[in-house]
Amino acid sequence: MQIGSEKASSLDLLSAVVASLSDGYGLDYGTGDAFVENRLLIAVLSIVIVVLVGCVAIFFIWRSSGRKPAEPPKPLVVKTQMDTEEDQGKKKVTVFFGTQTRTAERFAKALAEEAKARYPNAIFKLVDIDEYATEDDEYEENLKKESLALFFLATYGDGEPTDNAARFYKWFTEGKERGTWLENLQFGVFSLGNQKYEHFNKVWHDEIVAVVVDELLHEQGTKHIVQVGLGDDDQGIEDDFSAWRELLWPELDKLLQDENETGRDALYKDN
Numbered sequence: 001m002q003i004g005s006e007k008a009s010s011l012d013l014l015s016a017v018v019a020s021l022s023d024g025y026g027l028d029y030g031t032g033d034a035f036v037e038n039r040l041l042i043a044v045l046s047i048v049i050v051v052l053v054g055c056v057a058i059f060f061i062w063r064s065s066g067r068k069p070a071e072p073p074k075p076l077v078v079k080t081q082m083d084t085e086e087d088q089g090k091k092k093v094t095v096f097f098g099t100q101t102r103t104a105e106r107f108a109k110a111l112a113e114e115a116k117a118r119y120p121n122a123i124f125k126l127v128d129i130d131e132y133a134t135e136d137d138e139y140e141e142n143l144k145k146e147s148l149a150l151f152f153l154a155t156y157g158d159g160e161p162t163d164n165a166a167r168f169y170k171w172f173t174e175g176k177e178r179g180t181w182l183e184n185l186q187f188g189v190f191s192l193g194n195q196k197y198e199h200f201n202k203v204w205h206d207e208i209v210a211v212v213v214d215e216l217l218h219e220q221g222t223k224h225i226v227q228v229g230l231g232d233d234d235q236g237i238e239d240d241f242s243a244w245r246e247l248l249w250p251e252l253d254k255l256l257q258d259e260n261e262t263g264r265d266a267l268y269k270d271n
């Protein structure tokens, strides 16, 4: 826009207002240079004000649009099947996990989901071992109802169980005098640890968390369906898990596969 043109722009008007205010305060911008500088300053200020007002407006519109706060991530714990009347008569497998950083939970879930596809006539339940019982007595009561259980247990600290397995572990190891009370249970255990730790997969008595559970389960009348798996996070725990799974499937086939389903063997061996 040229200075002196007939149409006065809003910038000219703003300049005139500021100039008159400046006059009122006794400021003297007599030279043409000062006037041009002022116009430039006012232009910049105007843009800044417009941008600020815009930002504030956008902020208030966004706030009032009623956005829901972000939901916390859903826990990985999924009960693959719930006990319902229609589940009755199906074989049930409970997959427990004792975890701190969720590897054991991830393995338990992967196993439960693959097993669910392999054995459609069985029910797989994924269970955080801490949530299995609110009172210690409930452990006994509930475990007696199990017929097939798989345990994924990690070792922590100076060879201790994870926080979510600590209560179960204490109750279980203190109950040696229970005798053979779990005759109906068959089970398998996979242990998670890291050989870089002094107590690799071990607890206080230089024993392995999962192996303690494994041996005690055995002593209390249960039957192994597979040898305890020792996962080493330092050397490739995923491979250890895969290798243990390969030992587990033939045993689960015997227990869970219907006679007319043997064709599945070929299907899964190819994978």
Ligand SMILES: Cc1cc2nc3c(=O)[nH]c(=O)nc-3n(C[C@H](O)[C@H](O)[C@H](O)COP(=O)(O)O)c2cc1C
Binding pocket: 098, 099, 100, 101, 102, 103, 104, 105, 154, 155, 156, 157, 158, 159, 160, 162, 192, 193, 194, 195, 197, 198, 199, 200, 201, 202, 233, 237
């Ligand atoms: C702080 C810390 C302490 C650990 N202590 C041991 C230990 O004493 N013995 C062991 O074998 N592994 C130990 N580990 C390795 C974990 O057991 C291993 O990484 C495991 O896969 C973790 O399983 P999670 O993700 O299910 O908790 C430890 C790991 C961390 C981070």
